[in-house]
Amino acid sequence: MITADIWPALDYSRVPYRLYHDPALYEREQERIFRGPAWSYLCLDAEIPGPGDFRTTYVGDTPVIVNRDRGGEVQAFVNRCAHRGAIVRRELSGNATEHTCIYHQWCYGLDGGLMAIPFRRGIRGKGGLDPSFDLGAHGLRRLRVAGVNGAIFGTLAADAEPLEDYLGPPVLAQVRRLLERPVRVLGYNRQRIRANWKLYAENTRDNYHASLLHEFLVTFGLDRATQVGGVTMDARHRHNITWAEGGSDTDETANRAYGDARVRSNYLTLKEPSLVAFRPEHGDCLNLAVTSVFPGTVFVQISNSLAIRQIRPRGIDEVEVFQTMIGYADDPPEMTAHRLRQANLVGPAGLVSMEDGEAIEIAHRASKAETTAATVIELGGAGVISDRDYRVTDVPLRGFWSYYAELLGIEPAGAVR
Amino acid sequence: MTADRAAIHDLFAEYGAHLDALRYDDWLGLFAAECSYYVMPRENHERGLPAGLIYCDTRAVLEDRIRALQEANKYNIHSDRHLIGLPRLVRQEGEAFLVEAPFAVYQTEQEGDTRLFATGLYRARLQATEAPLKIREQLVLLDTFAVPSLLATPL
Numbered sequence: 248m249i250t251a252d253i254w255p256a257l258d259y260s261r262v263p264y265r266l267y268h269d270p271a272l273y274e275r276e277q278e279r280i281f282r283g284p285a286w287s288y289l290c291l292d293a294e295i296p297g298p299g300d301f302r303t304t305y306v307g308d309t310p311v312i313v314n315r316d317r318g319g320e321v322q323a324f325v326n327r328c329a330h331r332g333a334i335v336r337r338e339l340s341g342n343a344t345e346h347t348c349i350y351h352q353w354c355y356g357l358d359g360g361l362m363a364i365p366f367r368r369g370i371r372g373k374g375g376l377d378p379s380f381d382l383g384a385h386g387l388r389r390l391r392v393a394g395v396n397g398a399i400f401g402t403l404a405a406d407a408e409p410l411e412d413y414l415g416p417p418v419l420a421q422v423r424r425l426l427e428r429p430v431r432v433l434g435y436n437r438q439r440i441r442a443n444w445k446l447y448a449e450n451t452r453d454n455y456h457a458s459l460l461h462e463f464l465v466t467f468g469l470d471r472a473t474q475v476g477g478v479t480m481d482a483r484h485r486h487n488i489t490w491a492e493g494g495s496d497t498d499e500t501a502n503r504a505y506g507d508a509r510v511r512s513n514y515l516t517l518k519e520p521s522l523v524a525f526r527p528e529h530g531d532c533l534n535l536a537v538t539s540v541f542p543g544t545v546f547v548q549i550s551n552s553l554a555i556r557q558i559r560p561r562g563i564d565e566v567e568v569f570q571t572m573i574g575y576a577d578d579p580p581e582m583t584a585h586r587l588r589q590a591n592l593v594g595p596a597g598l599v600s601m602e603d604g605e606a607i608e609i610a611h612r613a614s615k616a617e618t619t620a621a622t623v624i625e626l627g628g629a630g631v632i633s634d635r636d637y638r639v640t641d642v643p644l645r646g647f648w649s650y651y652a653e654l655l656g657i658e659p660a661g662a663v664r
Numbered sequence: 665m666t667a668d669r670a671a672i673h674d675l676f677a678e679y680g681a682h683l684d685a686l687r688y689d690d691w692l693g694l695f696a697a698e699c700s701y702y703v704m705p706r707e708n709h710e711r712g713l714p715a716g717l718i719y720c721d722t723r724a725v726l727e728d729r730i731r732a733l734q735e736a737n738k739y740n741i742h743s744d745r746h747l748i749g750l751p752r753l754v755r756q757e758g759e760a761f762l763v764e765a766p767f768a769v770y771q772t773e774q775e776g777d778t779r780l781f782a783t784g785l786y787r788a789r790l791q792a793t794e795a796p797l798k799i800r801e802q803l804v805l806l807d808t809f810a811v812p813s814l815l816a817t818p819l
Contacts, residue, residue: 339707434708434715437810466736515735518724567810572715587719591729596703596717596815598729602738604814 251652251659258663259648260629261621264614267443272655273563279654280542281307281560284407286414288544288557289313289323289390291571292397293430299342299357305559306401307543311390312336312346313399316357321394323401324359324387335387346387359387395419396426398555400544414540415481421488421538424529425546425553429576433587438568438595440604442611444543444560445651447568450603451539451556452487452643454478455626458510460606461599465505466515469523469550469599470535473501477636484632484646484664485541491638493525493534493550522588522598525550539643541650549599551582552589564611570594624648632663671797672751672790676765679799680746683818688730691818696791696798699723703819705809706784717806717815730818739816745770745778746819748786760800761790769819771812782808782819 249272255261266272281287287306290313294302301314303326310326312335328335328348335348335355345362347354354363361382369375390401393410400410411419440447450456454476457464464470476491517523525534528551538546543558553574559567570593574586592599614622627640632649635642645663652658675694682691695701703718720726749766756762764787771781789801804819 340711432713434705434713436705436715436717437707438814439810439812441813460738462736462738463732466732515731517728518731519722519728522725522728583714584721587714587716588721588725590715591719591725594717595811595813598732598737601814601816605738605740608740608813 249657251657253657254652254659254662255621256629257659257661258629258632259645259652260623260625262624262644262648263619263621264617267445267611268563268615270563273560275655276560277307277309279656280651282309282403283654284402284404285542285654286393286400286402286407286410286540286544287542288540288555289392289399289401291430291432291555291573292321292394292399293576294340294432295321297342299344300340301336301343301346302340303336303338304557306390306403308560308562309403310334311401312359312387313392313401314343314346314357321392321399322358323390323392323399324355325390325403327387328353329361329385329387330364355387359389361385361387395422397430398422398426398546414486415483417479417488418481418486418538418540421536422546424531425536425538425548427529430553430573431576431578433572433574433583433590435572436570436594438570438604439561440566440568440607441564442566442607443563444558444566445647446607446610447558447566447603448539448542448647449644450607451537451545452478452489452647453641454489454638454643455641456606457489457638460602462602463598465501465510467517467523468498468501471496471501471505472638473504474638475636476535476638477634478640478643479634480632480643480646483650484643485650487539487643487646489535489537489539489643490533491535492532493527494532519588521585522591523550526582526585539647541647547593549592550589551586552592553586554593568595630663668792668797669751669753671795672753672761672763675790675797675799676748676751676786680748680767684744684746688734688818692727692730694799695723695726695802696800697723699726699798699800699802701726701799701802701804701818703804703806703815705806707809709805717809717811718804718818733816737816740771740773740813742771742773742817744781744817745772751786759792761792761797763788763790767819779812780808781812782806782815784808784819 312326313323333350473496474491475495479488536548545556547554557569627642701720702716747768751765754762772778785805787803791800
């Protein structure tokens, strides 16, 4: 069993590869993180606008129903029948007055309460349930839900801190910025990556890799490490915002920096420049803001392409990245067209994101058999975990591991936080 | 004009052969000067949601994608095999043919393991104003919308 003595360094600058591959650890993550005091993004208000509207989703690998009740309140509960454990609501989305399991037609209300059981008293006085059976004690397990500007979060832990406290001021501000106007869903995409979910969670916090792995960025001069940018975390360092300002460097500076590093930069032009052209729209010049919320939620702005991702673990060896592409409800048609075109940048076929699938698969594959070695997380320095106003850094990965260790009960004495 | 079924069959045969042989410029040559190419998750299409996985609403965007694939993008080292079913002529609209064909794409990785990567339906508008037939619109309706690993090489 993995314990606090697994860590080679108290600043999480070394993470043993076993942490990505231990099957017992996967079970513990589900229990202590996903079913623990963390908050997970469920869906958008805009996806369930009316009474009875529902969506099915996941918190970790727990199936969840989110719906709006007749009073207009959002309710969420575990999508697993109290009787035989079957999925109650099988569809991805829809509208319903109740949720009935197909197996034995146990029927639940929009608050998750058990309303009716067929043949409860049996037939002709024979069979059925004992009169002492308490329907009220056999509802679907409820989640606590809370929202930020129409983004609905849920947690299975009664003792989780309030959502706004969990997110902290910088992350809260970023989510409100991204969702500053009512949104419209433009579509979904899904990617199944043969790698441990934490490799993806780390990837979204890794500023260092962006312009090196995603060569599209530098090839076409869209985004470079020479731009003004950095990483900003919450006080506990469990979440992170990776950000950069558009137009904040020059070709000359970039070419010198990448030339010195023997990395090619800015040597091709696009036939369709609007593919990457940034139209400022949030009253600032951020053209990149990737906000990772522990454990598995990511709010993404790359140029004018906007999205929310759920990291859905599917066992120790596979993760689904489920991405909801959004625009604003009041976008003129021409702006929607711009966003749809810029959606080419993100997702499983994204011109600046497809590589992540390959990068974390090869990291997962090569580390599988390794029982003692550890990965190196030291860009931007080891030691204290803190914000950085530069881009060649992976410090937020250490913040992720610090909170991970705390929740799993494997935080070593004297560890940095 | 009557539908030249042989020409339609040849076009789809060339389409798959070019992609599997990495002849991306020849593949682009099958498209008209004005064209579009979309890879659309069935999940979105059925809900009337417009976002695609690949969204080339003009030829310039499609050419940029291919250029990026050749010059910048990194992806799993593999080969593709397109199995394209019999094209079905849905209808003729003036000098355009609306054609559908089911497809499967298998990917083989370096060490010889093959997996089903995608199945779906091509929904194409072919332009017959002059020979040869060209693709004016190609909508790739993706059944396998939980994309295995990543989608780099075109479907």
